Amino acid sequence: MPDSDLPKLPDRPRLAPGVRLHFDTTRDAWVLLGPERVIETEGPASEILRRCDGSRTIDQIVDDLASLYTADRTEIASDVTDMLRELVTKRMLVAG
C-alpha cells in the first residue's frame, strides 16, 4: 500500500469515545470494547493501549515500551505504528 493511502496517525492518540480497555477475567485477557465490537488483545498491545490517553505522543509511548521490553527500539516503533494505524482505520483511536 502506498504511504499516501495509510491513515494519518494522531500526535497524541487516545481511545475514541465509546471505546475502552477492559480486563476480561473469564478469558484472562485484555479486551478492547467498542460499539458492537470486542477485540481481544495479545502481548504488549494492552501496554500500548493503556498509554493512549491523549497526553502522550507516539514517541513517548514507544520510549515507554522500549524500557519495558528488550526488543530493538526501531522494531517496537514499527509495531506500535502498525497497531495504532489499524485502530485508526477501525475508528477506535482518535486525536487527544
Add this chain to the structure above:
Amino acid sequence: MTTPFAVAGLTAPLGLLAELTHRCPLACPYCSNPLTLDDRSDELDAATWARVFCEAAALGVLQVHLSGGEPASRRDLVEIAAAAHAAGLYTNLITSGIGLDVARLTRLKELGLDHVQLSVQDVEAASADRIADYSGAHTRKLSFARSVTELGLALTVNVVIHRANIDRVAALVELAAMLGAGRVEIAHAQYYGWALRNRSALMPTREQVARAMQDVEQIRPHYADRLSIDLVVPDYYARRPKACMGGWARRSLNVTPSGRVLPCHAAETIPGLRFWSVREHSLRSIWTESPAFQAFRGSDWMAEPCRTCELRGEDFGGCRCQALAIAGDARATDPACELSPHHARMLALAEQDSTDAEIRYTYRGRRLHADAIATPSR
C-alpha cells in the same frame, strides 16, 4: 482462551440484550418484539436486573444492551444502567430517543454509560413519523442526537431499511454523519414477528436492494475518516444465509421484560422450545443446561444439506426462526440458502410482496390496529 465450562466446546457469551420493557411510544411495523407483548406488571424489578448483570459478568458477558420497547419508559432506567456499569459491563443504551430528557441522559453519562444507539426511521420527518406512527418523533430524535454528542457520548444511528425508505440509504448515511454519529447501522428488515406480519408492506424489490447495496459501497470511502457503516444484509434475495446471532446459543443471550431467557429475540416463535426464567434459574445454568439453548447448539441437530456442508461452521445453518417461518420446520436449512429446497419459493414470496403498490402497516402494539397508508417510494 480458557473455558470456564466443564462441557467441551461450550464458549462463554459476549453480549446480553436486556429488554427492560415492551412499552414504547412508537409502533414501528418491523419491531423485533414478539406479537404478544409482556405487561408492565410482569416486568423484572431493578434489583433483579442488577443480579442478572452480575451473573452475566461472571459468566463472561462483556457488553450489555439496554433495550426494549423503549428502555426510557422505565422510571428506574438510571438505577438499572448504574447496576450494569457497576457489574463491569460495557453499557449500551438502545433507544428511540423519545422520553429521555437531557437531565436523565446527563445522569446516565455521569454514571458511566458507554454508548447510545438511536433509531431513525427516515430522512424526511413526515415519512419517518408515519413509519413510527408518532407525530413529531423525527424532530425530537434529531434534537436527542445533538444532546448525545454534546455530552461527549458515542453515538450509533440505526436505520431499519424497507420499501418506504430504501431509496434514501445514501441520505440516511449522510444524516447519521451530520448528527455526529461514529457509526451507522443500515439494517435491512428481518422478517420475523411484526415484520413478518407486515412483510408485504415492507419488502423492497430486488432491484431496490441491489441499488441500495451499491449506493452504500459507493459512498463508504467518502466517510472512511468519520463514520463506520455497518450493514445488516437482506436475506430474502441472498444466496447464502447469514450466521444468525453468530450461531445459536454461541455468543449472546436475550432476557425478556418478564425474565425469560432466549437465544435470540424471535426464538419464542418456535413451538416446543422451553425457556427458563431468571426468576427461577441462574444465568449460568440457563446458558449451559436450559433446553432452549441446547436445542440448536453445535451441529448435531442439523439435517442435510447442512449436516455435511463445509460452511456449517461459518453460517451455522442460518436462522432457525426463518427456517420455521418459510420451510415450516425450525430444523431445516434456512431458505435463504440456495441449497434449500424452499429457496426458490422464498424468493418468489419476496418478489410478490415487493410489488404491492400500497403500503399499509399493522402497527406494533397499537390497541386499535390503526392502519396507515404511505406513498410508495417509487
